[in-house]
Amino acid sequence: MxxxxxxxxxxxxxxxxxxxxxxxxxxxxxxxxxxxxxxxxxxxxxxxxxxxxxxxxxxxxxxxxxSTPGAKPFGIELGFATRDVEAAVNKAFAEGASLVEKPKEKPWGQVVAYVRDPEGFLIELCTPMN
Incomplete structure (x- = not known):
């Protein structure tokens, strides 16, 4: 396996x-x-x-x-699940991340936001899927 x-x-x-x-x-x-x-x-x-x-x-x-912050992100992301996406985005931003997409509710009910780390890697912050 x-x-x-x-x-x-x-x-x-x-x-x-x-x-x-x-x-x-x-x-x-x-x-x-x-x-x-x-x-x-x-x-x-x-x-x-x-x-x-x-x-x-x-x-x-x-x-x-x-990966560089000035270029478009790679076609891959790290996904971190949290119950409070907005708080996670704010904390990441305060620590040096850049905001890509504000939190939005998807049609299936999940809240999703995107930030980039200081090296330019894309991170999805989202509520857990049930």
Whole structure:
């Protein structure tokens, strides 16, 4: 059986990214490697991880496309469920996220908003699906 274990974001500054996600969303730090090239947060069943651009480049011989706040976000998002989307958006914004879409109620009743982290990664903040 295959299990979805983690998502790794390739970032310019691992420690700053970990600190942003910890402050903005309340995730605890699970592990930061010596040298700050890799880190993990406790986020539930699936771990959210961060790797430095230099570590990512050492793993991928042809390189990768870096996320930047000034460019359009990648066609992928991190989804965090919360009962109070507006409060989560406000907290993320206060910690350095940029607002993409204000909270809106979808036809199926879920409230959804979008922010981008300081590295430019897209984050959906939404109410849980019943």
């Amino acid at each position: 295959i299990q979805f274990a983690y998502t790794i974001l390739y970032v310019s500054d691992v420690r700053k990214s970990v600190e942003f996600y910890s402050r903005a969303f309340g995730f605890d730090v699970k592990f930061i490697a010596p040298g700050d090239d890799y880190a993990e947060l406790l986020t539930g069943n699936t771990t959210l991880s961060f790797a430095s651009h230099s570590l990512a480049n050492s793993n991928l011989k042809d390189g990768f496309q870096e």
